[in-house]
Structures are given as structure tokens and as C-alpha cells.
Amino acid sequence: MSIPEPLDDPWADTGPSDRLPVSRQRRGEGRDRGEQHERGRESGGWEGGSPGFERVPPQDLDAEQSVLGGMLLSKDAIADVVEIIKGHDFYRPAHETVYQAILDLYAKGEPADPITVAAELVKRGEITKVGGAPYLHTLVQSVPTAANASYYAEIVHERAVLRRLVEAGTKITQMGYAADGDVDDIVNSAQAEIYAVTEQRTSEDYLPLGDIMEGALDEIEAIGSRSGEMTGVPTGFTDLDALTNGLHPGQMVVIAARPAMGKSTLALDFARACSIKSNLPSVIFSLEMGRNEIAMRLLSAEARVALHHMRSGTMTDEDWTRLARRMPDVSAAPLYIDDSPNLSMMEIRAKCRRLKQRNDLKLVVIDYLQLMQSGGSKRAESRQQEVSDMSRNLKLLAKELQLPVIALSQLNRGPEQRTDKKPMVSDLRESGSIEQDADMVILLHREDAYEKESPRAGEADLIVAKHRNGPTATITVAFQGHYSRFVDMAQT
Template identity: 65%
Template sequence: MYLVENPEDEPSPHDDDQAGLAGSPRHDLLAEQAVLGGMMFDRDSVGDVCGALTARDYYRPAHEAIHNAIVRLFTRGEPTTAIAVTAELTRTGDLARAGGPHYIHTCVETATGLGTPAYYAAEVHDQAVLRRLVEAGQRIAAMGAAGEGDVAEIVDAAQSELFTVADERVEEDMLLVADTMSDYLDIVEARKDNQGKLIGVPTGFADLDALTGGLRPGQMIVIAARPAMGKSTLALDMARSAAVKHGIATVIFSLEMDRNEIHDRLLSAEARVALHHLRHGNMTDDDWTAVARRMPDITAAPLFIDTSSNLTGMDIRTKSRRLAQKHKLGLVVVDYLQLMNSGGSKAENRQLEVSDISRGLKSLAKELGVPVIALSQLNRGPEQRQDKIPVVSDLRESGSIEQDADMVILLHREDAYDKESPRAGEADLIVGKHRNGPTATITLGAQLHYSRFVDLARDE
């Protein structure tokens, strides 16, 4: 015999959070039943529903339990009928919580003739977002009322609350490996099918892309060098590859160059017009022709530039969130770490402040699900070695930069120290840390008169 409970009488997990509001929190019981019943009636609809909502979107705990049972059956390739769901809930000990067999069949009856479950799934999800908006508003109000801590940090926390709701990327609860392994195997299978294709944002350099598979979402990539090696140029090359060549929305936060300097470098690299011609106004007819040829692609690119003075880590987080909401942001470039300040409470020393900034950028990469390229100065260590070659431990002011980074690329040019070097015009990208793959040294051509680096085999 089954214990039958009425899920209408179950307390919602949201009830405590909604205390003080008139009436119950927003939800649509009929839509929730229609989604669950539809998935039990039509197994093929499970994938569409899971693409529209998560188990947390249901208002009733009973519905969340039924949804999870359906997904488990679907993942194992088994039927998702009411009988199968009842048996699965019995196996896991959740049948009483789900309302018993009668309620499960009630959901199927409710769904009969109501149309596709995915339609109602969108309504369920929208109601969940509105509930979360109310909950976020209450937490923000509580932060303001308490007024504890640095005001800038409170504002950043409030913005983060709203971004989570607006972006509809609510983090999942802890999951068993058994519940996620099937999706993971699908990813592995897709990797096999995509052999030779980039997974992340293309850097524009064939050997670097082959080594890394592109810049991956959530990664923090540090490009580090001594002054005048060309790290800003290298970062701009990667930004050009993403935005101009592949249409990926990219933002550059520059604390070192003003907007016109970036425009000079961008146009020089794209049109192959000598940088000094642009800077000194010595444009030839051929230069103007080259500019006219490339200008449509440059102006059409989703490339955003911010050269605001005194940018803080919080400024970058706030502006990046806005771009992510409006333009599906795909890459963030920060030039460079040691020119930033944290914007929060004053750190005890500069090393701790840079550590805070570094952690903030890594957190931003994970929050937005985009790669973040952060430029960094190296200390004088390379200049004290005979070969002048940098190593990861040369990162200036904070060892936490190395710790936070998923990848560290050290830029080195022999001709920066020896103008007569037989390797003049070449640059080494020393991938000194690569959390998800091998390290290597990649050699590029340094066409600094065009403000760019290129693959050595490239002939344009």
C-alpha cells in the first residue's frame, strides 16, 4: 500500500523566503502538472522540457521529485510512463513526497489535450524567474538595510544577485556522478566528432589553437612579458581574431592605451598599413585603399573598447555583465593587471591587492562563462639571466596570478635585447602553464611595424 499525500498541502521551499508578501509566491500549478504529465505521456518531449527549465524551477517539491525521476528514467533509456515513474520513486523512497501514484496519474490526466509540454515549461520557468527576482530583491534590501562592509562591495554583491536572475543561470545543487555521467559521455562523443575543430575562442595563431583548442569558457589566460615586448599587441591580435574574423563579441579594457592608440593598432594590423604612417599622418594612396578595403569588416565587428581611467575590478565585472546580457559576450581582455586597483577596501599591501584583482577576474570568467585574458608585467628576473628567457615565477607582485590562471603565456623576443640577433623578427610564446593540456613554446613572426604577430608560415 502506498502512502498518498496531497502535494497541495506541502510547504514550498520558497515559502520562508517569501514571508511577508501578500499571498503565495508566483507559480502556475496547472502548467507544472501539464509539463510533468506531458513528459510521462510523450517520452520524446523530455529533452525539450529539460532545455527550457531545471528541476529547481518547480514551485512544488512534489513536482521537483517527479521531474527528477522522469529525467533519471530518460537518461537510462527507459520508459517515462506514469507506472515507470511510480516504480522509480518507490525505488528511491520519494513516492510519498511526490504525492503517491494517484497524484502522478492526475498529472498525466491534466496534460491530456493541453498541447506540447515545452510550451508550459516556458511558463513554469518564467514564474520561477519572477520568484527569484522577488527573493533577490529581498536579499538586496537586507544588504542595504544592514549596511555592513564596504559600500562598493555591497553594490557589487547586489549587481551579482540581479545578474544571476537576469541571466537565468541559477547554479544547480550538488549532483551525483550517476546523474551527470550520461551528459558527460555525450560531450566526450562530441569531442571525437569535432577532432581538428576548435572548441574555444580562436586566437588567430594556428599552433597555439592546436595546442589549446582555443580559449575555453571560464578560463583566465595570463599573457605576461617585460615592457615593450608586445603583450598589448598580442592581446589585440587575439581580440581581432575573435571579433573581426569570427564575429565573437569581445571587450577590451585598457588602462595603458587610449582609444585612438587602440584604433591605430587595430587599423594597422587589419589593413597592413605601417603604424608610423597612421600615427604621423603620412598615409599614401595605397594606405587609404587598404584602409577602405578593411573598414567594412572592422566597423561590423562586435568589438567594444573601454579606456576609462582608474578602472577597478568591480567596474570591469559590472560592465562585462551588462555586455553579457545585451551582446552574448564571448571574450574579455584586460590590459593590464598591475595598473588596476581593487576598488574595495584598502588592502594591506600591493601584493594582496593584485591577488584580489586576479581572483576577481578568474571569478568573472567562471560567472560569465567566457575566457578572460589578463595582461601582466614580469619582474626583472629575465634581465638577470644570460638567456633573458622568462619563466612563470617572474610574474610580478603576486604569486596568486600564477595560481589563479588556467594558462600563462610568456612573450619573449630575442631582438628586444640584441638587435643583431639571428632571430630578429621572431617572437616566442612560452606556454609555461596549461591547466588543461601540455606546455610548449610556439614561435611567431613579429610584424611590429604593422602592430601584429603572425604565424611564421602565413603569407598575406
């Protein structure tokens, strides 16, 4: 269905390439006209018309007009459409102007019809941009019912995604030809461009404080309405969850300890709480243990079957019964394990993006930081610089994918040189930037690792030494090494 446009339409398309990047519009300058024509046909850069014109970007003006017409007819249609498209999804700027006026009236609880929208646009001085008030009536007359507004909105949204894909492809092509910088950095930037398309993000990520405050207040109200219910990804430890309210999107959490303290075990406990207990997708990148060893530890912790019984083949009938009872829940958990050797930062980033897109990933665990490789073709000046770069990239990954990233890290020999053996943040090995990048640093300490006859045998301290969004504290938990797990003291 094609809708006639006003005769003096001030926003009619000026040409098939009027919304393409300038670099795309001018491609081919300086070539012989015949050469441009032949290359254009071969590459699919344009179809028909005069040589030098590019293809019209993906769009459906009929669908855009039908969406607006439905919104002008029904308040329910507005509520449906606003969940599907944003203003920048419209191909024509004037359609975005009309859309925004409708939403503003709707937000104020006022009716949004051709009369009120025209009055709003007159008040803003934008009525001429949309071809005048008669065009708003034309939009309504073109739609027999508002019932299909959401269907038309899906079409508009799909065309917008395709336009962003074209734009991303153009940027990636330019990156490849420019060859400016490290190859791995270019590949990562290209992946980020494609990810941004699927996440429907725009390049204008800055917002005025007024808009941000509204979202912040909404979040505060939502938290209050939960009556103390945890808002983040649970850790599985009551006191730690009470202190942190769970692990939150964008956070980088560092678990650090000396060797053989139980860093990997604690990280697996966090992953179990996320995926097995709460059914939230998580991934473990293990550069130290193999996938079978991880699976055995998970089963030992969940079924309460001694790990050494599994490894030695001395499981009892009761052990097998416990294992069979927990196996279905463990197997069904959305927990992913990657034990690929020599994983680079770029590979981890690419895999996390894919899991986020396909499975709505909620937690990333990396075991452990000092075993990772930067993966860049340019060698870092030092190992300290390399670890610093990886730490910073993990923080950026947490922020980009809006999920918590747990990175395990070794401590230097500092604790062993002190009388009480307790670790400090300054003991973080190979890089001071780990402390700077981390939103939370949890130092794991067990007295019985140094003194076998310690009165605190079987206890472990989770020292929350840094907590960007809350208080610090030391939380005591029980270490059940035979089951390869830590638990709340109350469960012992």
C-alpha cells in the same frame, strides 16, 4: 483551467507563505497588529487575508499540471519540455517528483504514461507524496493535446525565474540592512545574486561524482567527434592553438613581458582572432591606450597598412584601397572597447556580466593588470596585496562567466640582469599570486629589443611557461611592428 485536487492531498499548500524563506514569513514579529497591517499594505508585502501573511510567490499550478499532463501523453512533449525547464522550476515539490520520474523513464527508453510513472513512484516509495495514482490520470484527462506542452513549460519557467528574483531581492535587502563588510563587496554580492537569477543557477551547486562523470564523458565524446577541430576560442596562431586547443572557459591567461615588447599588440591579435576572424564577442578593457589608438592598430593589422602612415597622414592610394576593403569586416566584428580611466575591479566585473547576458561574451582582455584599481573602500596593506586580490578576482570572474580572461602584466627587471635576457615566471611583477591564479602564463620575448643586430631580428618567442591543462613550449612567431601585429612564421 483549474484541476480538482485529491481530497487527502498530502502536499497541498499549507498557506500562502509556505515556500518563502523563514525570515520573510516572520517579518513584522513584535509589532503592533495595526502597525503590521498598515505597513504591509503600504509596502505591498501581502494582499488581503489576515495581517502577517505574505504574498504567494509567483507560480501557476495550472501550467505545471498541464506540462506534466502533456509529458504523460507524448514522448515528443518530453523532449520539448526538458529543454525549457528543470525539476526545481516547479513550485510544488510533488510536481518535481512526478517530473523526475518521467525523465528517468524517458532516459531509460521506457514509456512514460500514468501506469508506468505510478509504478516507478511506487518502487521509490513516493506515490503517496503525489496524491496517489488517480492524480496522474487526472493530469492526463485535463490536457486535450500534448501540442502545447512547451508553451506551458515557458510559463512554468518564467514563474520560477520570478521566484528566484524574489528570493534574490530578499537576500539583497538583508545584505543592505546587515551592512556586514566592505560596501563594494556587498554591491558585488548583490550583483552576483541578480546574475545568478538570469543564469538560472541554484544554491545547490554541488553534484555527486556520478553526475559529473556523465557530463565529462559527453564532453570527451564531443571533442572526439570534431576530428581534431579546435574547441576553445582561437588565438590566431597555428602552433599555439595546436598546443592549447584554444582558450577555454574559466581560464585565466596571463601575457607578461617587459615594457615595449608588444604585450598590447599580442592581446589585440588574440581579440582579432576571436571577434574579426571567428565572429565571437570579446571585450578589451584598456587602461593604457585610448579607443582611437586601438582602432587604428586593429585597422593597421587587418588591412596591412603601416601604422606610422596612418598617424603621419602619408597614406597612399593603395593604403586607402586596402583600408576600404577591410573596413566592413572590422566594423561588423562583435568587439567591444572600454578605455575608461581608473577602472576598478568591481566596474569591470559589472560590465562583463552585462556583456555576457546581452551579447554572450566569449573573451575578456585587460590591458594591463598593474594599472587596475581594486576599487574597495578599505585600503590594501600593500600594492602587492592589492594586485594579488585583483588577480584572484579575475580568476573568479573567468570561472563565474565561463569564459577565458586574458590579463596583461608587467615583468620586473629580472630579464635585464640575465645574460640571455629571457623572462621567467618568477619575474612577474608585484605579486606571486598571479602565477598561482593563472591557468596559462605566456611570456613574450624579442631578442631584437635588446640587440638591434640580432640574427633573430623580426622574431618573437611566445614562451608558454605555465599550462595547467597541457604541455609547455616555446613558440616562435614573426613580429611585424609596422603593421602592429604578430603572425605565424609561415605567413612572413
